[in-house]
Amino acid sequence: MLKSQTVGILGGMGPAAGADFVRLFVEACARLMRERGELVRDQAFPEHWLAQVPVPDRSGALESSALGAHQPLEPMLQALGRLAALGSRAVAIACNTAHAWHATLQERFPQIEVLHVAREVSAQVAAEGVRDTALMATEGTYRVGLYERAMADAGLACHLPLAEERKLLMRGIYEGVKAGDLRLAEDCFSRVALQLAHRHGPVAIVMGCTEIPLGLQNSAAVAGLRLVDPARVLASALAVRAYDGASQRRHA
Amino acid sequence: MLKSQTVGILGGMGPAAGADFVRLFVEACARLMRERGELVRDQAFPEHWLAQVPVPDRSGALESSALGAHQPLEPMLQALGRLAALGSRAVAIACNTAHAWHATLQERFPQIEVLHVAREVSAQVAAEGVRDTALMATEGTYRVGLYERAMADAGLACHLPLAEERKLLMRGIYEGVKAGDLRLAEDCFSRVALQLAHRHGPVAIVMGCTEIPLGLQNSAAVAGLRLVDPARVLASALAVRAYDGASQRRHA
Secondary structure: OOOOOOEEEEEOOOHHHHHHHHHHHHHHHHHHHHHOOOOOOHHHOOOEEEEEOOOOOHHHHHHOOOOHHHOOHHHHHHHHHHHHHOOOOEEEEOOOHHHHHHHHHHHHOOOOEEOOHHHHHHHHHHHOOOOEEEEEOOHHHHHOOHHHHHHHHOOOEEEOOOHHHHHHHHHHHHHHHOOOOHHHHHHHHHHHHHHHHHHHOOOEEEEOOOHHHHHHOOOOOOOOOEEEOHHHHHHHHHHHHHHHHHHHHHHO | OOOOOOEEEEEOOOHHHHHHHHHHHHHHHHHHHHHOOOOOOHHHOOOEEEEEOOOOOHHHHHHOOOOHHHOOHHHHHHHHHHHHHOOOOEEEEOOOHHHHHHHHHHHHOOOOEEOOHHHHHHHHHHHOOOOEEEEEOOHHHHHOOHHHHHHHHOOOEEEOOOHHHHHHHHHHHHHHHOOOOHHHHHHHHHHHHHHHHHHHOOOEEEEOOOHHHHHHOOOOOOOOOEEEOHHHHHHHHHHHHHHHHHHHHHHO
């Protein structure tokens, strides 16, 4: 049986996305086991913990004063500390905007690896030979240039939506997915995705907020577009850390 | 905003069912908020933790010697202790068969409420006016009479599948869902469900293993049958504990 180490998932931002991230992680583990010729059974999965804690709104904090920007950090630090105490060697954050605090979170817990969603996505997209991307995200994620920087580091172009399209995205996220109105969410997200594809051609469209795939998952309107789900990429990366991290430690 | 208290989910049995349980819990919380006229937003969800730990096979342990039957208990006790230490006031176990150890788990952690899936399901089904049920479950769950006892206490009849039908269920659970072959799972589960309905008429068919709904969720073959998903009932019960437990403590 493959050795594995404990990993953690920092969720609650929002809770539906956190739950979906666990599903993606479990699927990624099963896929990895199959690729390596291992029998998929309950006991072969890595121990993993999901923390779904209330965290003040990330985009809101990034728009407010420097003081406000500290608000989401404290509950995230506390939950991360608890995931570390539970034995997690690597942790994924199931929220793109929350990565604005990634550097601080990683710095405070040097004994664990805090995965970085935009770096994982950039590496994955670049490895697939894509050169042009477009980013659907929250205002907070645009404000801190989370994906733009990671994409640039990987040699990728990153096209951004127009101001009114960004407003549509925020509406789909907050009044749509977070409030449970999936029809509104699909309408907002699919309009922006189609406009991005119309303007920039066959780009890889990154759904850079965990709520966006939840609103687009059954959408026929965006069939044919190349949509990248960062949660899926991050979940796979966490599965690799859970299995390969253990063997690296054994061989160290 | 509704007050809430921290709750826990003991999963890993199997991990896909544990992930799905969190989804059901989040949905139940959102539904409860809406029913009570509360705004559904990230910060209004109760803090909750999911432990997905490797636990030896429950049915296997129940079939083996008295010594073997202790195997699943230790990791469950350890995970439950950690969920308690994280502040959980109520914990749901995302595995029906694991409830064979419910009494011991509850006894060791009297400070938290360990929900009992079969009692929650019996109460729910009885409240809906149903009198006849049929049970699809693992051999371990039949062996300990988990549902039969709870159903009898609630004044309900509980019909059981024949020996060859039970074998089909175990095949669908282990070679189907747990091994990732959902087509096989659906075939096994739907055949048994249809036979139970044919023999016993319009009974409520309890999908008394968390893997069964995962295999039947997109099945057209069982459309029209009255299927009860204990995970959904248990997730709703946990949501009620998360909100109402907090207000009871406040008023105490």
